Amino acid sequence: MSTATRATALPADFVKIATDPSTEPFWQAARERRLVAPRCADCGAFRLPPTPFCPHCQSTAVDWTELSGRATVYTYTVVNGYPGLPDITLVPVVVDLPDAPGVRLVSNVIGVDPAEVGIGTELTVDFHPVSDGWLLPVFRVASPPAKEQHS
Amino acid sequence: MAQDTGARDVAIAGIGATPYYRRGETAGQSITQLAGEAILAACADAGLSVTEVDGLAFYSLARAGYGEQMEAGELVETLGIRELKFSAALTGGGGGSAGAIGLARAAIVAGDASVVVTVMALQQRTRLGTVVASKTVTPISSFVQPSGLAGPGHLMSLLTRRHMHQYGTTRDAFAEIAISTRRNALSRPKARYRQPLTREQYFSARMIADPLCLYDFCLESEGAVAIVTTSIERARDLRQPPVPVLAAAHGGTREWGRAFSWFGMPDEVFASAGNKPIADRLYTRAGVRAQDIDVALIYDHFTPMVLMQLEDYGFCEKGEGGPFVLSGAIRYTPERKPGAVPVNTHGGQLSEAYVIGATHIVEGVEQLRGTAVNQVAGAELALVTGGPSAIPNSGLILGRDR
Numbered sequence: 001m002s003t004a005t006r007a008t009a010l011p012a013d014f015v016k017i018a019t020d021p022s023t024e025p026f027w028q029a030a031r032e033r034r035l036v037a038p039r040c041a042d043c044g045a046f047r048l049p050p051t052p053f054c055p056h057c058q059s060t061a062v063d064w065t066e067l068s069g070r071a072t073v074y075t076y077t078v079v080n081g082y083p084g085l086p087d088i089t090l091v092p093v094v095v096d097l098p099d100a101p102g103v104r105l106v107s108n109v110i111g112v113d114p115a116e117v118g119i120g121t122e123l124t125v126d127f128h129p130v131s132d133g134w135l136l137p138v139f140r141v142a143s144p145p146a147k148e149q150h151s
Numbered sequence: 152m153a154q155d156t157g158a159r160d161v162a163i164a165g166i167g168a169t170p171y172y173r174r175g176e177t178a179g180q181s182i183t184q185l186a187g188e189a190i191l192a193a194c195a196d197a198g199l200s201v202t203e204v205d206g207l208a209f210y211s212l213a214r215a216g217y218g219e220q221m222e223a224g225e226l227v228e229t230l231g232i233r234e235l236k237f238s239a240a241l242t243g244g245g246g247g248s249a250g251a252i253g254l255a256r257a258a259i260v261a262g263d264a265s266v267v268v269t270v271m272a273l274q275q276r277t278r279l280g281t282v283v284a285s286k287t288v289t290p291i292s293s294f295v296q297p298s299g300l301a302g303p304g305h306l307m308s309l310l311t312r313r314h315m316h317q318y319g320t321t322r323d324a325f326a327e328i329a330i331s332t333r334r335n336a337l338s339r340p341k342a343r344y345r346q347p348l349t350r351e352q353y354f355s356a357r358m359i360a361d362p363l364c365l366y367d368f369c370l371e372s373e374g375a376v377a378i379v380t381t382s383i384e385r386a387r388d389l390r391q392p393p394v395p396v397l398a399a400a401h402g403g404t405r406e407w408g409r410a411f412s413w414f415g416m417p418d419e420v421f422a423s424a425g426n427k428p429i430a431d432r433l434y435t436r437a438g439v440r441a442q443d444i445d446v447a448l449i450y451d452h453f454t455p456m457v458l459m460q461l462e463d464y465g466f467c468e469k470g471e472g473g474p475f476v477l478s479g480a481i482r483y484t485p486e487r488k489p490g491a492v493p494v495n496t497h498g499g500q501l502s503e504a505y506v507i508g509a510t511h512i513v514e515g516v517e518q519l520r521g522t523a524v525n526q527v528a529g530a531e532l533a534l535v536t537g538g539p540s541a542i543p544n545s546g547l548i549l550g551r552d553r
Binding site: 009010015016017018019020022023027048049051055074075076077078079080082083088090092093094103104105106107108114119130136 | 281284285288289290291292293294295296297298299300301305308309310312313316357358359360361362363405413414415421
């Protein structure tokens with residue numbers, strides 16, 4: 001594969017975000033290029049997506065915790081085509097967040113040959129523009145593999 | 152086999168369906184027309200007048216697919232049903248298909264209604280394969296939809312990848328599920344696909360959401376299916392041999408939750424079908440084990456989810472689904488073999504038609520009447536599953552009257 005298609009994220013006008021009082025702080029932080037997650041202010045458990053109650057202790061009290069932006073691929077797929085975008089290549093990914101144990105985030109790995117992504121690949125967060133001025137947390141491979149790509 | 156201890160208080164007395172169409176072919180018909188045709192066929196099969204129907208037990212919130220809606224009032228009005236005494240739907244989506252018969256049973260056992268119809272009609276005005284992309288975004292779906300996971304298959308490819316990683320499962324296993332299911336459809340007059348599927352075709356097919364290729368996806372079909380449930384006593388007076396409900400269950404645990412609309416499942420259940428709690432309840436209630444099941448009608452929207460359900464329902468150990476199917480254990484043979492279970496003898500949603508789980512109930516009934524096209528000789532116990540999807544998932548064990 002000499003001309004590998006690089007994975008991207010959906011174009012801004014294809015992605016809309018809706019918020020409610022539980023989720024809005026996540027998106028407001030992303031707009032400032034910060035990745036945050038809600039942590040129960042009573043028992044300390046993280047939860048994602050942000051929901052009204054802590055599933056462990058039913059508390060509604062939340063501390064919004066800023067994360068390092070590091071992540072690890074838990075699972076991924078490679079998608080060829082999207083309605084209205086037949087030629088797009090996406091690598092949707094479910095990531096573990098080392099500083100928010102027990103929860104995961106669904107996102108994309110961008111700027112990469114899909115063949116370079118695997119379970120366990122280390123990532124760092126980036127932010128991608130979507131509709132209405134929001135920014136979407138996406139991920140890039142943390143340190144590109146040192147080995148040479150075969151041509 | 153030891154005698155089961157199933158409930159046997161209600162039975163399926165009638166089944167009916169429209170022809171099965173490809174996407175777009177029913178555009179000239181309404182949902183009420185399709186659903187009504189299936190209901191009339193099921194009542195005729197039972198030897199009942201449709202005017203005697205007094206209950207409706209839907210699933211998927213009575214949606215017809217994921218866009219249109221079935222309306223109880225419209226069905227009652229046009230079919231001439233005299234009085235409706237029960238009208239309810241399981242929440243969720245296709246996960247409730249088998250469980251809707253449990254909802255019908257609840258109505259009958261409670262004395263609320265006596266002749267209860269379960270119906271599913273499907274048109275793909277909203278194409279199911281990209282339903283995630285086409286839905287209006289919500290605060291919760293904002294955490295999945297932007298990633299470009301356009302449809303259910305894209306979502307489930309992520310579980311599949313995990314299963315391959317954790318257990319060494321290979322695409323050969325998914326190919327075997329697609330190919331063996333197609334074999335079962337070859338002899339089915341109504342099946343949408345009646346040509347054999349080869350390994351070469353499977354492995355050269357377009358990859359849609361890696362590792363899922365075209366043949367891992369179920370069909371984009373249209374049509375309607377209806378099932379009539381009534382008390383075992385009444386069923387015995389009707390035209391067909393009653394097919395008693397031994398056990399029905401629906402639901403699921405918090406660990407599974409919204410499943411692949413969430414992806415927060417703990418490691419030990421992530422690469423599963425979320426049906427283990429349903430399986431445990433069904434077997435306990437029916438007093439049978441997986442090894443007693445003569446034919447398994449497993450909800451097959453995507454091949455790997457069949458494999459993961461075979462594990463959840465105890466036909467093999469967790470993680471052993473790949474070697475199990477590759478041993479030939481799910482292939483249909485008229486005589487049952489030890490350690491094997493014929494799966495989706497009707498060609499399933501992969502090759503006969505996708506009507507959101509309802510065709511599996513029909514096949515379970517035909518197997519236990521002894522009238523199935525691919526009959527398992529002397530079949531006494533059939534497992535029917537719904538989902539796998541966000542909870543509720545569901546399952547059903549059907550038997551023979553005695």
